[in-house]
Amino acid sequence: MLISMWKPGDIKGLPQVKIIQGWRPKTGDALCKECFYFAFETEIHNTIVEGGLFKSGQVVAIAASGGKDSTVLAYILKLLNKRHNYGLSLVLLSVDEGITGYRDDSLETVKQNKEDYEMPLKILSYQELYGWTMDAIVEQIGRKNNCTFCGVFRRQALDRGAALLKVDCVATGHNADDLAETVLMNVLRGDIARLQRCTAIITDAGEGSIPRCKPLKYTYEKEIVMYAYYKQLHYFSTECVFAPNAYRGHARAFLKDLEKIRPTAIIDIIHSGESLSIREDVRLPQLSNCSRCGFVSSQQLCKACVLLDGLNRGLPRLGIGKSSKINRSLAEDEERQKIKMNSAIDF
Incomplete structure (x- = not known):
């Protein structure tokens, strides 16, 4: 089957994908399916090598949500680890936020990924870590600002899980679209500190912290979905029931409009963030440890x-x-x- 046979609406979770006459969304190249696989996998391998993301012998936790990004990341890392002899031990780390009708269903996908990719799985919950579920938090806070709670707790839950598993690194499924959205959000909020570090492919908070990396940093969301669909990977595509009110949604809609006009807008925004420099006299928050x-x-x-x-x-x-x-x-x-x-x- 050729890419030119793909039709809008064929792909679960991303009906806006439009492939006309075999054009690849990221580059505009006309590729058959097998060549697309090769290009997709090779680009991620080059990102890993050029970014120096891993070292042989490391234990790497894959932040697994059951969605398209983390599912493709798990599949790709297993594939490239074997193909290029990275020498990594891979484990899945998942967080249960306690969102009825969303996370409970997606965790079943994560458990299926555990079996499919033969990786150990650790699941941590907000309930056991904080004594609260997101359902209970939303009852208290309402549907405005609830994503603030979820994002903050989730980031720390991954740190807690990584420390518990004693891994050397956490690989997250953040893709190029995610990073471009984050750059836009930080520009709109005037958050210089986050704007400076949000495009880093490896984030390390200092001594005692476990670094995180983004192997999919330059990978377009549309291509991730196409890869998952045609590789017949098992992933969960339902949007979080609390997400429609998220601030990120507005940045995402704006980015999609830009992409329609200029397909390279996503990478252009990321490169702009990477090129950012801060004046020496600007005081930035210093990271330490919570008391x-x-x-x-x-x-x-x-x-x-x-x-x-x-x-x-x-x-x-x-x-x-x-x-x-x-x-x-x-x-x-x-x-x-x-x-x-x-x-x-x-x-």
Whole structure:
């Protein structure tokens, strides 16, 4: 079968894909199916080698959600590990956020991936780590800003899981579209600190932290879906029930409009982020460790601990907003607690 036979709407999870006369979305090249496979796999291998993502003998955890990106990542890393003799030990690391009708179903796909790719699997849940599920959090916070909680908790959950498994690196399924969206979001928010590091192919928070890498950094989402579909990989394609209100969705819609006009817009935006330089006199947050949980933070208390504190105190919006406002609220609350304790002692 040739790529020119692919039709719009054929591909699960991405009906907007349009392949006309065999044109590859990323480059515009006309390729048969086998040549597309070779180009796709070779580009990811080159990204891994040129980025120096892995070393022989390392244990690598693949952040697995059951979606197209992590499923293709697991399949590709197993394939390239054997083809090019990387010498890696691969494991799957998954996080159960506690979202009924979404994560419970996608975890079944992750378990199937475990069997298909013969990799060990570790699943951590928000419930066991934080005492909350996303369903319970949404009941408290509503559907606005709920993705803030999920994103912060998920990032730390991956760190906790990686430490538990004692892996050397965590490979995530972030693709080129994801990175371009993140660059746009950080530009719109004026977040210089994140804008500087969001395009890094390896992120390392310093001593004691476990680095993360992005083997799919330059891989287009459309091509990931096509690869998964024609390789008949088992993946989960339903969108999170809480995602429609996410800020990222607006950046994604804007990026898709740009891509229609200029297909290279995705890579162009990533290269712009990579080329960014910050003036020497600009002060950036310094990463250290949270005084409470010990994980990486740019503040005395990490964002996860602040958000969790707010939930447990019945103040779910405590962690939403600027750091200065959050720190002031925490300080005021601690002062009230001290006054209350002293009053109890005097009584």
